[in-house]
Amino acid sequence: MKTIEEQFQKLGVVPVVVLEDKKDAIPLAKALSEGGLPCAEVTFRTDAAAESIRLISETYPDMLVGAGTVLTTEQVDLAVKSGAKFIVSPGFDPEIVDYCLKKNIPVFPGCISPSEVAQAVKRGLKVVKFFPAEQAGGIAMIKAMAAPYQNLKFMPTGGINTGNLKNYLSCDKILCCGGSWMVKGDMIRNGEFDQIQVMVKEAKELADEIRFN
16 A cells, blocks of 8 residues: 555646535546546535545545545544545644644644745655745745755646646656646636546646656
């Protein structure tokens, strides 16, 4: 069984998904899986998030599904109960991180400063999120900040697309990139799952080309 970090590394791209209606959960999961990215970070910004995670987890048990934008320990419990295999928080919240570590729940907190990175390293974390990536200085900021922390990897999310994916994935400090360009909210709302599958396939092929060629 590969670790979640190993699965992220192989995927290269993690779709960051906002689901406003649980009815879209399974068609989206199908599009992601058949497009070659059987993974989703379902953001906890909507009331449908927990139920969507449950539906995806039950229908596609091998899919790597987690909860993003987690802001409280109560949301951690709800997400895990629903089937989330990992937790992502937008910033470094010591309470959430410590809670997840205590319960052996994989957690990837957002870190955009050396102080936050230091807190993560102190707790034994090997991977952190970098959000919002482009607005916080992009790959140049990650390289500069990562230099003192040799064993730490980053998952940049925010403003990443096909145009700048290579900038990130070409760097050995990047585990994978989070992205929503292939799973935009209006495409999900409009039921454009065939188009999502096409864009997911393109994203996976691009990631593989950058990483393995």
